[in-house]
Amino acid sequence: xxxxxxxxxxxxxxxxxxxxxxxxxxxxxxxxxxxxxxxxxxxxxxxxxxxxxxxxxxxxxxxxxxxxxxxxxxxxxxxxxxxxxxxxxxxxxxxxxxxxxxxxxxxxxxxxxxxxxxxxxxxxxxxxxxxxxxxxxxxxxxxxxxxxxxxxxxxxxxxxxxxxxxxxxxxxxxxxxxxxxxxxxxxxxxxxxxxxxxxxxxxxxxxxxxxxxxxxxxxxxxxxxxxxxxxxxxxxxxxxxxxxxxxxxxxxxxxxxxxxxxxxxxxxxxxxxxxxxxxxxxxxxxxxxxxxxxxxxxxxxxxxxxxxx
Numbered sequence: 619x620x621x622x623x624x625x626x627x628x629x630x631x632x633x634x635x636x637x638x639x640x641x642x643x644x645x646x647x648x649x650x651x652x653x654x655x656x657x658x659x660x661x662x663x664x665x666x667x668x669x670x671x672x673x674x675x676x677x678x679x680x681x682x683x684x685x686x687x688x689x690x691x692x693x694x695x696x697x698x699x700x701x702x703x704x705x706x707x708x709x710x711x712x713x714x715x716x717x718x719x720x721x722x723x724x725x726x727x728x729x730x731x732x733x734x735x736x737x738x739x740x741x742x743x744x745x746x747x748x749x750x751x752x753x754x755x756x757x758x759x760x761x762x763x764x765x766x767x768x769x770x771x772x773x774x775x776x777x778x779x780x781x782x783x784x785x786x787x788x789x790x791x792x793x794x795x796x797x798x799x800x801x802x803x804x805x806x807x808x809x810x811x812x813x814x815x816x817x818x819x820x821x822x823x824x825x826x827x828x829x830x831x832x833x834x835x836x837x838x839x840x841x842x843x844x845x846x847x848x849x850x851x852x853x854x855x856x857x858x859x860x861x862x863x864x865x866x867x868x869x870x871x872x873x874x875x876x877x878x879x880x881x882x883x884x885x886x887x888x889x890x891x892x893x894x895x896x897x898x899x900x901x902x903x904x905x906x907x908x909x910x911x912x913x914x915x916x917x918x919x920x921x922x923x924x925x926x927x
Contacts, residue, residue: 641788641920647820647830647847648800651765651789659820659829665802672803672816675851675868677795678858680725683870683895687888689748689877690715694887695838699874700850701889702811718745720890723900726795734764738792739905744775748877748885750923753777761909762792768909769921783912784921801849804834808850815871819848835874840886846876858897869895 645656648663656663667674690697690705692714697706705715720742728737739761740747746754756775761768767790771780798818807817820830824843832839835846852869870892877885900906909918 641785643789644787645822645826646790647822649793649797649847650762650767650791651787653800655789657823657827657829663800665799667803671805672853674796674798675816675870677724677726677793677797677870678865678867678897679727679795680899681896682721682723682898682900683892684719684721685873685890685892687718687720687742687745687890688715689718689745689883689885690887690889691884695840698807698810698835698838699848699887699889700807700811700815700817700835700872701874701891702814703891705889716745719743722892723905724792725900726792727899728763728906730764732764734766736762736764736792736794737900737906738762739900739908746771748883748888749875750883751878751880752882752923754883754885759908760786761906762790763906763909765789765791767791768918770908770912781919782914783909784919786921798849798851801847802833804848806834806836807848808853810836811850814853815850816853816868817848817850819846819874821846838887840876840879844876846874846887848874850874865897867897 643651643655647656647658653663688701688705690709693709697709709715711717720740723739725737729735739759741759743757746756746758747760748754756777757772759770761770766788767786768783769786770783771777776782801818801820804817804819807819808815819833819835821832821839821844823829823831831844835848850871852871855866856869857866872889872891874889877883877888879886
């Protein structure tokens with residue numbers, strides 16, 4: 619191997635270091651970051667409600683919930699979400715979809731040491747959120763502290779290529795309590811479950827820089843490269859009596875969306891269906907504090923999901 623000259627070596631030593639990678643900003647149509655970062659169909663990504671449409675649900679100040687995640691990879695166009703629990707027959711577990719578990723923790727009252735507002739953690743047990751190319755056979759968590767969103771993996775099944783914690787985005791806050799105002803009401807999605815839910819959804823433009831192309835999950839637009847983003851709440855009010863903050867609310871029923879359609883993870887449609895919803899303030903030691911614990915005083919790198927590893 620040819621040795622560098624002394625002059626070249628000195629130039630390399632004195633060369634400015636490359637700037638650190640910039641965390642990406644993912645378009646979320648006003649739900650997780652300001653509307654100007656998304657090609658919205660309406661000013662400020664706000665949708666007015668028409669005559670006969672229900673009032674917008676408001677999330678409680680804080681809450682916890684468990685959920686089942688259904689990764690649907692066959693017959694999803696014929697049987698679109700939202701789902702009333704598991705996907706309907708004739709879809710079969712292990713043939714048309716896979717089931718995994720997780721939990722969400724939310725606290726809009728959380729305040730960080732530098733003025734950060736709002737915290738949320740989503741924990742995916744044994745199957746990571748399947749929105750990136752590559753196998754998702756590991757546990758992970760997304761923790762948003764103010765605008766900073768972190769991606770955590772766990773030592774029991776962490777892929778060798780992944781750090782314990784990385785910065786997913788520097789502009790991806792938890793959804794505000796009234797976040798549903800940024801999604802259009804879908805009567806078709808709501809009627810799919812006989813009006814037991816009030817559902818809101820869009821399909822984004824395949825180009826990524828145009829306004830959403832469709833309201834409602836059906837017809838399926840996966841083959842065009844569009845992305846589904848939807849949320850459903852129970853239509854009936856629920857009275858919380860046992861939690862620390864008694865109130866009436868509409869129970870979140872499911873979050874349904876497009877995953878990465880390539881194989882792996884082969885997730886054209888994903889639905890997280892909630893249960894055990896409780897207005898309980900999350901324990902910081904089991905949620906938000908994990909970011910500092912996993913970092914162990916080291917600089918937190920920017921996430922890189924491009925390798926598919």
